[in-house]
Amino acid sequence: MFKLSASLLALALVAFPANAQSPIYGQCGGQGWTGATTCASGSVCTFSNPYYSQCLPGSATTTSASSTRPTTTTTGGGSPTTTSAAPAPTDAGNPFVGYTTFLIPEYVSEVQAAVANISDATTAASAAKVAEIPVFFWMDVAAKVPTLGTYLAAANAAGGKQLVQAVIYDLPDRDCAAESSAGEFTIANGGAADYMAYIDAIAAQVQQYPNVRVVFVVEPDGLANLVTNLSVEKCANAQTTYIQLVSYAISKLQFPNVFLYLDAGHSGWLGWPANITPAAQLFAQVLKGAGSGATVRGLATDVSNYNLLRGTEDPAQSPNPNYDEELYINALAPLLTQNGFPAHFIVDPVLVLLTSVPPKVTGATSRVPVSALVHPPTLATLIDSIVWVKPPGESDGTSNSSAARYDTHCGQSDAAQPAPEAGTWFQSYFVTLVQNANPPL
Ligand SMILES: *[C@@H]1O[C@H](CO)[C@@H](O)[C@H](O)[C@H]1NC(C)=O
Ligand SMILES: *[C@@H]1O[C@H](CO)[C@@H](O)[C@H](O)[C@H]1NC(C)=O
Ligand SMILES: *[C@@H]1O[C@H](CO)[C@@H](O)[C@H](O)[C@H]1NC(C)=O
Numbered sequence: 001m002f003k004l005s006a007s008l009l010a011l012a013l014v015a016f017p018a019n020a021q022s023p024i025y026g027q028c029g030g031q032g033w034t035g036a037t038t039c040a041s042g043s044v045c046t047f048s049n050p051y052y053s054q055c056l057p058g059s060a061t062t063t064s065a066s067s068t069r070p071t072t073t074t075t076g077g078g079s080p081t082t083t084s085a086a087p088a089p090t091d092a093g094n095p096f097v098g099y100t101t102f103l104i105p106e107y108v109s110e111v112q113a114a115v116a117n118i119s120d121a122t123t124a125a126s127a128a129k130v131a132e133i134p135v136f137f138w139m140d141v142a143a144k145v146p147t148l149g150t151y152l153a154a155a156n157a158a159g160g161k162q163l164v165q166a167v168i169y170d171l172p173d174r175d176c177a178a179e180s181s182a183g184e185f186t187i188a189n190g191g192a193a194d195y196m197a198y199i200d201a202i203a204a205q206v207q208q209y210p211n212v213r214v215v216f217v218v219e220p221d222g223l224a225n226l227v228t229n230l231s232v233e234k235c236a237n238a239q240t241t242y243i244q245l246v247s248y249a250i251s252k253l254q255f256p257n258v259f260l261y262l263d264a265g266h267s268g269w270l271g272w273p274a275n276i277t278p279a280a281q282l283f284a285q286v287l288k289g290a291g292s293g294a295t296v297r298g299l300a301t302d303v304s305n306y307n308l309l310r311g312t313e314d315p316a317q318s319p320n321p322n323y324d325e326e327l328y329i330n331a332l333a334p335l336l337t338q339n340g341f342p343a344h345f346i347v348d349p350v351l352v353l354l355t356s357v358p359p360k361v362t363g364a365t366s367r368v369p370v371s372a373l374v375h376p377p378t379l380a381t382l383i384d385s386i387v388w389v390k391p392p393g394e395s396d397g398t399s400n401s402s403a404a405r406y407d408t409h410c411g412q413s414d415a416a417q418p419a420p421e422a423g424t425w426f427q428s429y430f431v432t433l434v435q436n437a438n439p440p441l
Pocket of ligand 2: 229
């Protein structure tokens with residue numbers, strides 16, 4: 001899948017000159033920031049904290065639209081529950097502050113190829129802008145680790161303060177509750193040792209470039225499946241292995257230039273009252289397992305999912321009081337703190353931001369437009385960055401019911417079809433995302 005050429009790489013690096021406008025979700029201010037202070041059209045530079053201002057969608061007036069968030073929510077049973085206060089601001093350790101995020105050449109080339117295939121000029125022009133927004137590089141097979149090295153070298157050569165984003169995603173018996181993202185390693189065939197070698201190879205790469213910051217999302221869905229899906233035999237069998245291996249990954253990636261965010265599912269999954277406390281305890285257990293002194297930066301939520309950062313109560317989720325990512329994060333933070341786990345987050349609402357036609361999962365018809373999205377003060381202290389972990393346009397799973405990795409979600413009537421295998425380019429879906437972007441790209 002990698003056809004990385006030098007010219008492409010060069011293109012990716014010049015696509016983002018320091019004096020350009022910052023893209024939507026790019027940094028636009030803060031202490032020590034020397035990059036662009038104006039934002040791409042459709043977004044406005046919004047103060048988050050003294051270290052960080054970010055280009056958020058909308059115009060200057062939208063941020064006041066719903067700036068009060070109730071501190072009391074009503075559960076389905078009608079009894080009010082008060083959410084705990086957020087921990088004190090600790091933004092000094094936010095890895096995104098003052099750094100330029102590297103554009104993944106693989107994704108830039110995918111988008112460019114897709115643009116070349118779009119005949120409508122307006123859609124093509126909008127689609128081209130997607131290439132300017134940083135996404136994460138998914139190391140979904142061990143063979144991609146050397147490519148991480150290539151990107152780190154390119155970021156290093158570019159100079160300045162560069163940050164590379166990647167996903168660690170190769171657990172043995174991966175995606176244990178579904179099939180669509182099953183991986184290359186199995187526990188039965190020595191996959192635990194293979195995984196340790198994969199982590200060691202990643203560690204060797206990041207160590208070579210101490211000046212380049214690296215943000216890793218660690219194992220999407222992996223630990224979340226252990227919170228809710230132990231009734232699935234494959235998950236029950238994988239439980240001990242997942243825990244040991246994520247602890248191993250944390251312990252081996254303790255470098256000053258590396259920032260780890262363990263995947264924490266999303267509000268509609270682990271936000272439920274029955275799941276949120278066990279989830280916080282599991283994250284803390286895994287961190288403890290990495291040994292004393294080992295640390296992570298925090299958690300990543302909503303990766304490859306469709307929840308809003310701030311939504312309206314979703315009937316499909318009732319009576320879950322934490323029905324959007326903001327409520328989930330605010331409810332999870334004190335539980336993490338109690339368990340000695342750092343309460344910092346990155347959130348990936350990209351699939352919602354880009355579309356009002358939801359793809360794949362049910363219950364999405366009540367989504368509100370992203371112009372309602374705000375970045376309230378409590379969140380500024382908890383969220384390090386809004387990110388695009390899932391590269392928009394790459395498939396989440398095949399809709400071909402005869403395929404080995406078929407997951408019934410991908411065949412449901414509200415799923416985009418026909419969908420190719422997970423991770424491969426899905427042109428018609430990409431075009432739909434671009435056409436429905438809100439605000440327009
Ligand atoms: C572009 O169109 C050509 C011809 O229809 C097709 O072979 C190719 O796969 C398309 N590329 C993408 C990215 O959809
Ligand atoms: C995994 O857990 C989720 C959340 O509880 C549930 O919706 C889903 O059906 C479970 N998957 C399987 C295969 O049991
Ligand atoms: C669906 O998958 C089966 C099994 O891999 C394959 O033979 C068939 O060609 C696929 N169908 C389509 C439409 O891709």
